[in-house]
Amino acid sequence: MLTYNPDHSTKMHLTYFAHRGRGDVYELLCTVGRQPVDLIVTRVNWNHFLTMRESGLHGFRLPYQQLPVLLITNTAGKDRIVAQTNSIITYTAKIVGEYPSDEIHAAVAESVINRLSDLSSIGWYQCKTDKERAQFLSTLVSTRLPPILTDLESMIATNTSDSQEATLNLDSIWIVGETRTFADLAIFAALHELWSMGAAITSCGL
Ligand SMILES: N[C@@H](CCC(=O)N[C@@H](CS)C(=O)NCC(=O)O)C(=O)O
Known part of the structure; x- marks a missing residue:
């Protein structure tokens, strides 16, 4: 797990496998974004994933039985889990100020x-x-x-x-x-x- 920039109100936590790929843009956004946020990434292996698929993660079912998933804790402390790499990227881009206003x-x-x-x-x-x-x-x-x-x-x-x-x-x-x-x-x-x-x-x- 990597953690940077502890001062930010929206918390995000990505879970993905150990290899590169679907988590890379998320990691870049969290670290070089205009408003960088905590980068919290948990890397899991296949057995962990199978357990998650059965028992869920952070109290949620995996939305599509796949990784990556992003746990988002909003400023009111409410948790939500979001799947799909490109949805995670666009959401994160908005949070860190890398999403176009136009x-x-x-x-x-x-x-x-x-x-x-x-x-x-x-x-x-x-x-x-x-x-x-x-x-x-x-x-x-x-x-x-x-x-x-x-x-x-x-x-x-x-x-x-x-x-x-x-x-x-x-x-x-x-x-x-x-x-x-x-x-x-x-x-x-x-x-x-x-x-x-x-x-x-x-x-x-x-
Ligand atoms: N369309 C999804 C695809 C996600 C995906 O295929 N994830 C793979 C790992 S790279 C996975 O979870 N495979 C396990 C499975 O489908 O059982 C995305 O872009 O996030």
Whole structure:
């Protein structure tokens, strides 16, 4: 369990397996978000998960019998459990100030995390041997990754600001809008995850 920044009123607690993947953007948001919150993550193994599926977690049934799940304790002390990676990301982005206030920007940012899900990198952790992992990664970076990267690069290149500064040619370096959002962090997390698997990702700045 990792805990940072103890002073914040909304408490969140993520439960996930020991490997990377579906918890990465959540961890980034909690730590580099504009209003960072306690990062509390419990990592479980398969047997723990099976017990949870039978007996529940924090007094709740797992909503879809899957991980990750996020326990949220609101400012009044009421608990609620939320599942689904992308719902956890968007909720957390709102709490930490990385969710766009503009509704269309928000829709575009959500489209980015949904598109990144198409990478389906999670299968890499299910591979049993180095050979299987290498084959999985090779297919991922040669087939699923290129069209996604092409589209994301095009979105960044054409993300001209709505503001006055755009006329001064200060176009955004972000995927949508004029400032960083959870979608930018999700792109970083996705590429960093592929790099950690051994993909030749040479540069990914934020
Ligand atoms: N759509 C879900 C998928 C979650 C998911 O498939 N989680 C896997 C672990 S990565 C799981 O809990 N597998 C156990 C099972 O389905 O029995 C999400 O995005 O969170």
